[in-house]
Amino acid sequence: MALEVVADVARPRARTRWRTAAILAAAVGLGAGAGILLFNTSGPPKDRDITIYAKQYSFEPPIIRANRGDRLHLKLVSLDVVHGFYLEGYDVDAEILPQQKNALVRHPSQGDQRVEQEEITVVATQTGKFRYRCSHTCGALHPFMSGELIVAPNHSLHGGIGASLGLLVGFALVVRRREPTAAA
Amino acid sequence: MTPGSQPARPLEAPEPAPAARAPVKPAKPIRDWPGVDLLDRYPFVRKVLKWRPLQFWLIWPNVLFFAAFLYAGLFGSPVGSRNVMIVFVWIFWWFLLIALLVPFLSRAWCTVCPLPVFGEWLQRLRFVGVRSGEGPKKQRTRMFGLNLEWPRALQNIWLQNLGFLCLASFSALLVTRPIVSTFVLGGMIVLAVALSLVFRQRAFCMYLCPVSGFLGLYSMTSTLAVRVKDPTLCRSHKEKECLLGCESGYGCPWFQYVGGMTRNNYCGMCFECVKTCPYDNVTVFLRPFCSDRLLKGYDEAFKAFIMLVLALVYSVTLLGPWGTVKDWANISEVGNWKGFGLYVLAVFGLCLGVFPALHLAMTWLGRRLANEPKARLGDSFVRYAYVWVPLGLFAWIAFSVPLMAVNGAYILSTLSDPLGHGWDLFRTGSVQWHPLLPEWIGLVQLPLLLAGLYVSLSSSWRIGRELYADSHKALLSLAPTWAFAATMTVALMCFFVG
Numbered sequence: 001m002a003l004e005v006v007a008d009v010a011r012p013r014a015r016t017r018w019r020t021a022a023i024l025a026a027a028v029g030l031g032a033g034a035g036i037l038l039f040n041t042s043g044p045p046k047d048r049d050i051t052i053y054a055k056q057y058s059f060e061p062p063i064i065r066a067n068r069g070d071r072l073h074l075k076l077v078s079l080d081v082v083h084g085f086y087l088e089g090y091d092v093d094a095e096i097l098p099q100q101k102n103a104l105v106r107h108p109s110q111g112d113q114r115v116e117q118e119e120i121t122v123v124a125t126q127t128g129k130f131r132y133r134c135s136h137t138c139g140a141l142h143p144f145m146s147g148e149l150i151v152a153p154n155h156s157l158h159g160g161i162g163a164s165l166g167l168l169v170g171f172a173l174v175v176r177r178r179e180p181t182a183a184a
Numbered sequence: 185m186t187p188g189s190q191p192a193r194p195l196e197a198p199e200p201a202p203a204a205r206a207p208v209k210p211a212k213p214i215r216d217w218p219g220v221d222l223l224d225r226y227p228f229v230r231k232v233l234k235w236r237p238l239q240f241w242l243i244w245p246n247v248l249f250f251a252a253f254l255y256a257g258l259f260g261s262p263v264g265s266r267n268v269m270i271v272f273v274w275i276f277w278w279f280l281l282i283a284l285l286v287p288f289l290s291r292a293w294c295t296v297c298p299l300p301v302f303g304e305w306l307q308r309l310r311f312v313g314v315r316s317g318e319g320p321k322k323q324r325t326r327m328f329g330l331n332l333e334w335p336r337a338l339q340n341i342w343l344q345n346l347g348f349l350c351l352a353s354f355s356a357l358l359v360t361r362p363i364v365s366t367f368v369l370g371g372m373i374v375l376a377v378a379l380s381l382v383f384r385q386r387a388f389c390m391y392l393c394p395v396s397g398f399l400g401l402y403s404m405t406s407t408l409a410v411r412v413k414d415p416t417l418c419r420s421h422k423e424k425e426c427l428l429g430c431e432s433g434y435g436c437p438w439f440q441y442v443g444g445m446t447r448n449n450y451c452g453m454c455f456e457c458v459k460t461c462p463y464d465n466v467t468v469f470l471r472p473f474c475s476d477r478l479l480k481g482y483d484e485a486f487k488a489f490i491m492l493v494l495a496l497v498y499s500v501t502l503l504g505p506w507g508t509v510k511d512w513a514n515i516s517e518v519g520n521w522k523g524f525g526l527y528v529l530a531v532f533g534l535c536l537g538v539f540p541a542l543h544l545a546m547t548w549l550g551r552r553l554a555n556e557p558k559a560r561l562g563d564s565f566v567r568y569a570y571v572w573v574p575l576g577l578f579a580w581i582a583f584s585v586p587l588m589a590v591n592g593a594y595i596l597s598t599l600s601d602p603l604g605h606g607w608d609l610f611r612t613g614s615v616q617w618h619p620l621l622p623e624w625i626g627l628v629q630l631p632l633l634l635a636g637l638y639v640s641l642s643s644s645w646r647i648g649r650e651l652y653a654d655s656h657k658a659l660l661s662l663a664p665t666w667a668f669a670a671t672m673t674v675a676l677m678c679f680f681v682g
Binding site for chain 1: 193262263264265356360363488496501502503505506507508510511514517590594617618619622623626627630633634637638641642645654659663666667670673675677678681682
């Protein structure tokens with residue numbers, strides 16, 4: 001027979017199961033920690049002037065990369081219809097009217113009062129990926145109109161990658177240790 | 185038959201035994217795999233499942249809702265986020281299906297699905313009752329229609345795979361245009377009815393429904409399963425009411441023989457077998473996650489590839505920031521046929537070419553590392569494709585979390601204003617769009633992907649140990665596939681949080 005079909009592997013006993021869980025948790029934790037520590041770098045903070053153009057159904061630039069502490073001076077321009085600009089994690093929501101220099105800005109945590117502003121200043125204090133989304137229904141694909149603000153260092157990504165690799169290595173070690181080879 | 189296997193094709197009906205039925209007494213469970221017999225533990229659940237009108241009363245409200253959604257698609261607002269058809273079907277239902285129903289309740293959606301029910305009622309000429317008598321193919325219930333056998337060459341899920349890919353190519357239209365959703369879902373009802381008049385039982389669900397394909401695949405992971413308590417009792421019992429029907433119920437509409445069933449894939453959870461079994465041998469088990477681990481055939485393996493790749497593709501097209509890709513997919517508005525052609529080519533090419541080729545390369549490399557030339561590459565290719573089942577399911581859940589969290593506010597507003605006509609039925613019509621904790625979404629997605637990777641590794645390890653007697657060889661044979669799975673997990677993380 002080409003492949004030897006072996007009876008279902010017996011489930012590990014409770015103690016082994018706990019030990020396995022502890023080893024895997026440690027591997028994931030170590031991997032995540034290593035990922036975060038290895039890439040815990042970002043450039044010095046500086047001021048950046050960025051003009052964001054909104055059109056059905058995307059923002060230009062689609063991705064803004066910044067470093068922790070950067071001051072982002074955002075100007076919002078609509079190239080076609082009325083759009084919104086809701087920046088996750090930074091309490092900013094704006095309405096962008098076509099052919100208008102100023103946007104109507106509000107801070108959702110402070111209510112619905114909108115103020116006309118030419119520029120929105122955001123200090124990138126939080127790290128990771130934050131999406132900016134259109135918050136004003138602008139057409140069929142409106143729910144999927146978004147852009148990304150990525151503030152370095154991106155701990156979520158690096159921790160996630162490290163945790164995945166930790167899990168992979170940890171799991172291989174666990175099964176290798178648990179299951180004796182035929183030769184042994 | 186190997187553990188966990190189950191015939192994918194419909195069984196030929198066995199000869200009914202002429203002898204009088206043996207004295208009926210309830211079967212005792214002799215299963216050796218872990219699981220809780222829910223019908224044994226909660227007898228009232230058995231009573232409910234044996235109650236003939238159950239499915240009718242479960243489906244009827246769903247049929248009414250579905251009719252209302254179709255109406256809204258035709259006569260409601262063309263803006264998706266203001267139309268109940270889009271908001272309830274592609275945000276609420278989809279999240280419910282992928283994150284809760286499939287992992288915990290298997291194909292419970294098929295129990296209440298309104299798409300094939302009109303065809304089934306037409307075949308039976310009954311809403312609830314049973315038309316006993318001599319039926320087609322040795323059935324003991326009469327059926328209206330031609331009752332032809334589904335072509336043998338198509339008795340697999342390739343048509344479902346291709347159908348799902350075709351729908352996926354037009355997904356940017358399907359999930360944003362109410363009218364498109366109405367025509368597609370309405371068309372599926374018409375097709376199901378037409379097929380029910382020509383082919384026997386639920387041919388549409390079994391071989392064509394694009395939703396059924398992935399429900400079948402991911403129901404393998406489910407914690408719920410319809411099985412028999414004592415398979416030996418089924419082997420010795422000749423009358424096979426579960427397959428052929430009797431006065432108390434119809435033979436399995438999905439052509440499955442529950443006595444030999446060891447996978448969830450093709451069980452539509454209609455519970456006819458619970459009703460027909462004279463020994464109460466059929467039950468519902470609560471069991472560990474990912475208990476079914478046997479993929480059978482290339483069609484099922486490719487389904488696993490397609491689903492994982494589409495989770496990635498949708499993460500780029502719908503959730504990603506790239507306007508060019510959205511413009512390509514948004515063919516009806518932008519009209520860029522060249523871009524749309526490229527998009528479709530990429531979807532089909534990745535799902536049917538690039539990803540399977542990479543999986544094949546990893547399987548081949550694993551076989552080389554394990555130094556087991558006698559091992560058949562095709563066997564390992566299909567069996568190791570299971571790696572992508574739990575990972576794909578968790579990827580889809582992770583993909584659906586932002587859909588629900590970001591667009592969930594539309595559910596409240598469309599509840600009061602389902603057609604987008606300015607109504608305010610429940611005083612929620614004026615609820616403003618506001619995403620629910622969007623900055624936490626990534627922190628929910630990461631553990632989901634890690635959980636998917638862990639379940640993939642542990643499930644495939646069991647498969648590897650079934651294929652290779654030597655654990656070292658099993659590990660070596662799996663190593664490249666595991667590395668590939670970790671790479672795909674990282675790729676998904678890059679799209680979600682990177």
